[in-house]
Amino acid sequence: MASRREFLQKAGLSTLAISLPLANSFGKTNEIKNDQVLRVAIMGLGSYGTRVAEAMKDCKRAKLVGVISGTRSKVEAWQQKYGIPAKNCYNYENFDQIKDNPDIDAVYVITPNSLHKPYSIRVAKAGKHVICEKPMALNAVEGKEMVDACKAAGVHLLIGYRMHFEAKTLEVVKRQREGAFGKTLFFQGLSGFSIGDPTQWRLNRELAGGGSMMDIGIYSVNGSRYMLDEEPIWVTAQEVKTDPVKFKEGVDETITFQMGFPSGAVASCLSTYSLNNLDKFFLNGTKGFAEMQPSTGYGPIKAWTNQGPIEAEHITHQTTQMDEMAAIILDGKKPIIPVDGEEGLKDMVIVDAIYKAAKIGEKVMLG
Known part of the structure; x- marks a missing residue:
């Protein structure tokens, strides 16, 4: 429970995020060849984050390269299990620094619902594409803020509709x-x-x-x-x-x-x-x-x-999801059902x- 309290305390800092230079734009990502891999950091290393990480082992277009968590022991365990370099590991206070990390293209936000909006907006302001677990926000007002923030930052906002x-x-x-x-x-x-x-x-x-x-x-x-x-x-x-x-x-x-x-x-x-x-x-x-x-x-x-x-x-849903989302971000692919x-x-x-x-x-x- 201590880690959860720290998690929520740190969440209060999220609204103080400032605008940062962009690392990607729609124009650039649509020019990428279809053999490029989307490099993803997972935020929130709970049960569903683990499920996504395991599914991504079989992805052809998406790769787990980073983690964001308020629990140091989880970060260390994931580093060892998935071969994640220390420079791609962040906590909830310092993850804005991903703006300076060219090895991360997108962040998958898998936190409690109340943190989807503030953390997604911080990710967008750091110039990284946002994949956010459903429901995207607590209400439509928050959802609109997320859409607007990602558009202003020139990054994709995708929702985890597997x-x-x-x-x-x-x-x-x-x-x-x-x-x-x-x-x-x-x-x-x-x-x-x-x-x-x-x-x-x-x-x-x-x-x-x-x-x-x-x-x-x-x-x-x-x-x-x-x-x-x-x-x-x-x-x-x-x-x-x-x-x-x-x-x-x-x-x-x-x-x-x-x-x-x-x-x-x-x-x-x-x-x-x-x-x-x-x-x-x-x-x-x-x-x-x-x-x-x-x-x-x-x-x-x-x-x-x-x-x-x-x-x-039957293919693991999250494997297909992450490969298809990579195609959306990297190739400009239009899915049959929008995400x-x-x-x-x-x-x-x-x-x-x-x-x-x-x-x-x-x-x-x-x-």
Whole structure:
């Protein structure tokens, strides 16, 4: 717990970051040959940061070259395990110095949600590309600040939407866009699991910005948009809390929410920290359907349609994600489903509306 307190104390310094010379620009990165590797530093060496690091061992276009952490023992362990040079190791107080390190191209921010904005902006001001884990921020206002800061710095802002590159997901999206299911009119997204340790940061409002919606529920928000290929125009929502001790004020346990789309399609979704076996997407149209379960877990993903199962090789999601993000940054590649800051901001606008709708008990219009 001492390291976490130090972590949060140091976070307060983040807003004091000053503008620094740029090390990269969109123009330069788009000129790079497609055999170049994106050199990445991971910020936040917890369980998910470790998962990304392990996945990057198999990347062809991305390489782990640096670390940023407030815990010296973790830095030392990663140095030894991944062969990271001392000059590429930073803490939360001094990582602005990466501006002077030509061996780091991008930083993947994998910290508690409340630190995504301040640390991403500091990375951008240091002239490095930003990859930020989802949700990109605590709310849409913060998300817009991140987008604006990265644009001003001339660096990419990408959000860690690994499912946007997953083969079976992309096949369902392709078929939907080709009209294989007819006019798609309904999406169901069930996102949840039974969360454990009540003292973890995900159940701390100051760190997480909420509860299940900010962690697992955003998959259904995001999934409804790319599965229906539309942006919602209204939301309604209802919150249920069965354990007010574990899920304190401002930390949502379960939220059911609905969204309406311009075509007339509707989405019905569930976000919860109290139930397992809920990782499911269902898309229904006038000519067919697609179903995925599990739909967003680490895999393998299982998917089928009215025509039968969808088959594709399972590749570790984070491996594919980092290679594809390298292609976006280095080659200017345009992904089928966007992963840029604007994409993350759209989700934050919807999440804000869901929380508002649950609070006031009324439909909230978007746009």
